[in-house]
Amino acid sequence: MALNLLNLSILFFLLFIVNPFPFVEPRALQLPVFTKTLQNLRGVHKGQKANGVGELRSYLQHFGYLTNGDSSNDNFDNNVESALKHYQEFNHLRSTGVVDDETIKRMSLPRCGMPDIVTQPNANQLLVAPNNYSFFPGQPKWRKFALTYGHMSSVVLSNNFFSSVRAAKLRALQTWARVTNFTFTERAPPADIVYGFHRGDHGDGYPFDGPYGVLAHAFAPQNGRCHYDADEPWDFNGQNIDFETVALHECGHLLGLGHSNTRGSVMEATYAGQRRSLTQDDIDGIRALYQF
Numbered sequence: 001m002a003l004n005l006l007n008l009s010i011l012f013f014l015l016f017i018v019n020p021f022p023f024v025e026p027r028a029l030q031l032p033v034f035t036k037t038l039q040n041l042r043g044v045h046k047g048q049k050a051n052g053v054g055e056l057r058s059y060l061q062h063f064g065y066l067t068n069g070d071s072s073n074d075n076f077d078n079n080v081e082s083a084l085k086h087y088q089e090f091n092h093l094r095s096t097g098v099v100d101d102e103t104i105k106r107m108s109l110p111r112c113g114m115p116d117i118v119t120q121p122n123a124n125q126l127l128v129a130p131n132n133y134s135f136f137p138g139q140p141k142w143r144k145f146a147l148t149y150g151h152m153s154s155v156v157l158s159n160n161f162f163s164s165v166r167a168a169k170l171r172a173l174q175t176w177a178r179v180t181n182f183t184f185t186e187r188a189p190p191a192d193i194v195y196g197f198h199r200g201d202h203g204d205g206y207p208f209d210g211p212y213g214v215l216a217h218a219f220a221p222q223n224g225r226c227h228y229d230a231d232e233p234w235d236f237n238g239q240n241i242d243f244e245t246v247a248l249h250e251c252g253h254l255l256g257l258g259h260s261n262t263r264g265s266v267m268e269a270t271y272a273g274q275r276r277s278l279t280q281d282d283i284d285g286i287r288a289l290y291q292f
């Protein structure tokens with residue numbers, strides 16, 4: 001009996017070592033709620049403690065500006081200030097290190113869920129913010145140019161909605177194909193690129209957050225997964241969240257581009273209305289990656 005208990009203890013110990021936080025669920029960033037938090041933080045700066053600073057830490061960590069985003073720590077310390085300044089610089093705002101009006105406005109905009117600044121695996125240092133286009137760490141890219149793509153959603157889509165999505169997805173892929181050597185052929189999954197609509201926690205550790213906030217995310221080559229938040233007010237006429245605009249951006253990630261801080265580029269992280277054409281920055285980025 002004692003031996004069995006000992007074995008059981010060892011088993012639990014091993015489980016804990018293998019997966020030290022087995023019961024922690026990934027948390028979605030609730031950006032519309034976060035906007036209210038930001039408004040309460042207006043004017044807060046280094047040396048102060050205020051409710052919501054922890055959420056600001058989480059935001060800055062999620063998008064790559066801070067390595068420790070402990071959401072229970074409401075102290076606005078040196079780390080938060082320098083991360084906030086980094087965010088402001090990357091976004092062409094005044095680098096005040098204070099939660100000011102233009103920072104609140106920028107952080108409240110819908111955006112892509114991928115980080116702006118990507119850390120090197122196992123590195124403690126953040127990469128320097130790019131001045132224009134960027135790549136994922138290690139510059140992963142496709143080893144072939146003839147790619148297949150297909151659709152698989154975990155929510156039910158109406159026929160009308162899906163036919164609009166399909167047409168917009170094709171146009172977005174063709175826009176990239178025109179400036180590269182890539183070809184895209186539609187087929188039922190399995191395919192090189194699999195895109196779909198998902199709601200909330202959908203099993204990849206990056207839960208969606210309901211309307212607005214994070215709109216979509218896509219993984220670096222040669223992963224091929226591209227997910228759209230099913231709860232967005234998607235639109236095909238540029239009235240609300242324009243699907244083709246977001247699809248064009250996410251296709252950039254699928255092909256190997258990170259976020260750009262060039263204002264107006266497709267690979268800019270923030271959604272700023274309909275944007276269905278590539279800019280020179282986007283074209284320079286993809287051509288530099290594949291040496292076209």
Ligand SMILES: [Zn+2]
Binds near residue numbers: 112113114249259
């Ligand atoms: Zn993105």
Ligand SMILES: [Zn+2]
Binds near residue numbers: 198202204
């Ligand atoms: Zn996902």
